[in-house]
Amino acid sequence: MKKRSRMFRIQIGWLTAALATIVLLSGCGSNETAANAPSSSLPSQDAKTDVDKQVTVAVAADPALDQLDAGAYKGAIEVHPMVYDSLVEYGEKGSIVPSLAESWDISEDGKTYTFHLRQGVVFSDGTAFNADAVKFSFDRWIGDPANSSLNVSKGLKEIKVIDEATIRFEFGEAYYPLLTELTFARPVRIISPTAVEPAGDPKGKFAKPIGTGAWVVDSYEKDQEAVLVRNPNYWGEAPRLSKIILKVIPDAQARVLALQSGSVDIAGGQSGKIPAENLELLKSDDKLSIQRSAGTSSHFLIYNYDRASLQDVNVRQAINLAIDKKGIVDKLLEGAGSEAHGLFPLTVPYVTESNNEWYGYDEDRARQLLREAGYADSDGDGIMDKDGKPLELSLVLQQTEYPEWKPIAEYVQAQLLKAGIRIRLRMLESNAYYDALWTSREYDLIIYRTYSDAYNPHAFLLSLFHSTGDTPAVAWSDSLLESLIDEAVASTDIRQRQAKYDAWFKRAREQAIYAPLYYPDDIYAVNKRVKNFKLGYASFSPIVWNELDVSK
Amino acid sequence: MLKFVLRRLLHTVPVLFGISILSFGLLSIAPGDPAEILLRSGGIQPSEEEIVAVRAEMGLDKPIYVQYGLWLWRLLHLDLGISYSSGRPVISELLDRFPATIALAASAVTILLIIALPLGVASAKYPGSWIDIFGRILTLISASMPGFWIGLLFIYYGAVRLKLFPVTGMDGFSSVWLPALTLGFGMCGTYIRLIRAGMLEALRQSYVRSVRARGIKESVIVGSHALRNAFLPVLTLFGVQCGHLLGGSVVVETIFAWPGIGKYAIDAIFMKDYIVIQGYVLLMALIVVAVNFLVDIGYTLLDPRIRLGKSL
Numbered sequence: 093m094k095k096r097s098r099m100f101r102i103q104i105g106w107l108t109a110a111l112a113t114i115v116l117l118s119g120c121g122s123n124e125t126a127a128n129a130p131s132s133s134l135p136s137q138d139a140k141t142d143v144d145k146q147v148t149v150a151v152a153a154d155p156a157l158d159q160l161d162a163g164a165y166k167g168a169i170e171v172h173p174m175v176y177d178s179l180v181e182y183g184e185k186g187s188i189v190p191s192l193a194e195s196w197d198i199s200e201d202g203k204t205y206t207f208h209l210r211q212g213v214v215f216s217d218g219t220a221f222n223a224d225a226v227k228f229s230f231d232r233w234i235g236d237p238a239n240s241s242l243n244v245s246k247g248l249k250e251i252k253v254i255d256e257a258t259i260r261f262e263f264g265e266a267y268y269p270l271l272t273e274l275t276f277a278r279p280v281r282i283i284s285p286t287a288v289e290p291a292g293d294p295k296g297k298f299a300k301p302i303g304t305g306a307w308v309v310d311s312y313e314k315d316q317e318a319v320l321v322r323n324p325n326y327w328g329e330a331p332r333l334s335k336i337i338l339k340v341i342p343d344a345q346a347r348v349l350a351l352q353s354g355s356v357d358i359a360g361g362q363s364g365k366i367p368a369e370n371l372e373l374l375k376s377d378d379k380l381s382i383q384r385s386a387g388t389s390s391h392f393l394i395y396n397y398d399r400a401s402l403q404d405v406n407v408r409q410a411i412n413l414a415i416d417k418k419g420i421v422d423k424l425l426e427g428a429g430s431e432a433h434g435l436f437p438l439t440v441p442y443v444t445e446s447n448n449e450w451y452g453y454d455e456d457r458a459r460q461l462l463r464e465a466g467y468a469d470s471d472g473d474g475i476m477d478k479d480g481k482p483l484e485l486s487l488v489l490q491q492t493e494y495p496e497w498k499p500i501a502e503y504v505q506a507q508l509l510k511a512g513i514r515i516r517l518r519m520l521e522s523n524a525y526y527d528a529l530w531t532s533r534e535y536d537l538i539i540y541r542t543y544s545d546a547y548n549p550h551a552f553l554l555s556l557f558h559s560t561g562d563t564p565a566v567a568w569s570d571s572l573l574e575s576l577i578d579e580a581v582a583s584t585d586i587r588q589r590q591a592k593y594d595a596w597f598k599r600a601r602e603q604a605i606y607a608p609l610y611y612p613d614d615i616y617a618v619n620k621r622v623k624n625f626k627l628g629y630a631s632f633s634p635i636v637w638n639e640l641d642v643s644k
Numbered sequence: 645m646l647k648f649v650l651r652r653l654l655h656t657v658p659v660l661f662g663i664s665i666l667s668f669g670l671l672s673i674a675p676g677d678p679a680e681i682l683l684r685s686g687g688i689q690p691s692e693e694e695i696v697a698v699r700a701e702m703g704l705d706k707p708i709y710v711q712y713g714l715w716l717w718r719l720l721h722l723d724l725g726i727s728y729s730s731g732r733p734v735i736s737e738l739l740d741r742f743p744a745t746i747a748l749a750a751s752a753v754t755i756l757l758i759i760a761l762p763l764g765v766a767s768a769k770y771p772g773s774w775i776d777i778f779g780r781i782l783t784l785i786s787a788s789m790p791g792f793w794i795g796l797l798f799i800y801y802g803a804v805r806l807k808l809f810p811v812t813g814m815d816g817f818s819s820v821w822l823p824a825l826t827l828g829f830g831m832c833g834t835y836i837r838l839i840r841a842g843m844l845e846a847l848r849q850s851y852v853r854s855v856r857a858r859g860i861k862e863s864v865i866v867g868s869h870a871l872r873n874a875f876l877p878v879l880t881l882f883g884v885q886c887g888h889l890l891g892g893s894v895v896v897e898t899i900f901a902w903p904g905i906g907k908y909a910i911d912a913i914f915m916k917d918y919i920v921i922q923g924y925v926l927l928m929a930l931i932v933v934a935v936n937f938l939v940d941i942g943y944t945l946l947d948p949r950i951r952l953g954k955s956l
Binding site for chain 2: 236239315316352521
């Protein structure tokens, strides 16, 4: 008996040794944090003082601000418009808003653009902004074959400095989205000639990010955080915040936890996605508010026009009718989006209530259309067949970039099965997926999304529904649709352009050349101490930073 | 001894060479064109002209063996090349991240030993007792709970609820413990069982009986005589696992936003950034070889029979 109790005591000793050390270790950790807490884990404490109003934003990837060259595709895209201004900006539904250019004239033939520049603007280092600085910024990258997808670059003939405050762009042919291209996040924005070495040399090497924007890069720690501070020389109304901290948190769940702990104030959008399944949880947190707005992109199914079964318009319509689009939004996206009524949502230019109409959800009509196409379930297995061949299609998807595609594809699979179409899902690694989409075309159906904001509708239609060189169109090949796009982009008259787009959408609907699914919303979770939170019009300027404020 | 070291180092050369050829070869048959992937990172499908221009800029227009040759040539000048995706020198990228990786791995090993060593030894000393059962349960939890879940639980309780630690990132001394605990806890199950098995085996040996007969204190028998022998398989496993510990802790690095090399390598694989992958493979192979070399030396220190191998 005595021996037993001695043994017990020894065992307790071992266990305490193991546990004590753990406690000790975490203990020394906690002391450390306690000392650091006000500055590191609770930014709200800092912000209480009026002089230092700041917010912390979670981003998924390193913003690479040491490489934030206005003329290159490097550095976080959403920081480019914070640091660098453009001649014009992207406003609501694609309207063109003055920025560094106060006004502009377009010649009758649509080939000459003259910009009248804002006076008295200086870069963040004090260098004067003028027409020479604009020409310098464009000379750095224009004509480089790597920018050939931009018509500003490919179509440009000459940039002429007329005087200090006037600059003229001459293009080879008319292309209405030129102004839209000038609103892009990069490479069209204006950088100071002093930002390169040697200064003023368009071939010079990028040295530091100097722009005219409202924000200046203050510090940057790779893979950890970047700090932007207010530009004291900013020409517009001064931002209310003095500091914006971008904190790198790659994991989506960790971003949610960081929001809950208060160590970040804002997370969401494209740069720091919040998973749909966490929305309920975040909504129930009274420290946080959920902000959402209709985005500019949409997700849809592309049909492979080489497949015999899909060349029948009845089959294409039947697939559209068999999918319950509203069900996808309500059941799978937790309501964070809306049912698709066409290729683009209403936030996209030239998309109107009247041209944005699609097939609803009508399973009986779907079956009827399939029967009209000559299909019948002759062997009673629930799958429609024709000439002894069952109606079976592959649906290609990827999960790396869009994890929600898997449940959505499974949902579509179940619904098409009810209409008598068997779907085989093929989940591919993202690079293999893009190969299937753009090169090998090994799919019957493939789920894809439109580009966002400034690329819609023209650039997206050109890249998917128009041939390039000898390569036929990717998503659907139709010569009438191709010429309608050509006519729309070359048109200098807005009414005529609208008519061309209307005709395009009408034909796309009649022919049912794709199957729209849903329009995802842009979702942000924001700490309630943040005031005046407003979402921007373009995905590369997702938040109106300059109006953001924090409560005391 | 010096001869042994030199021979081991020479052995690594063909190993590294083979590994680098394999990784170059496998990558070249994997889907996706690096130039296209790089251009597509903006979300837009690039034009054919853009792809051709970038491919030339990256040197991808040359045949794969020429690319490999160029890489080797640069390597001989101690230059690992420039990353396609970030435009930064690979060597400095790797070296920048290395301290964070080492700090995480070392803390994880410390935690691992602190948990596994006393539990493993005690459950062998008192098999079937409650401490043994406790060890078994801990093993089960450690082996079956996935790292991403444990990590999130630790963040939730340690950072969100108790606010003892920062949620993520490398922010001073305290920030290493949650990721290290996640990593160390995930591995400790195996080690508890391994130490327990080794100790049970060692305590049954006749030499233990003979030292007991000589009246040596039990704590010395367990802590010195038996533990030394039980430690051999632990060391072996550690040699095998060190690569995983340094480069494979991607999940933990991602959850805790820890700036280590594991996530860097995974990102490079998604981007098909050959230059980074090659540099990473080379570095990891070197480390694994070096650690296993140290493990071999460790054997000879722990077990004289290995040191005297030849004469026995």
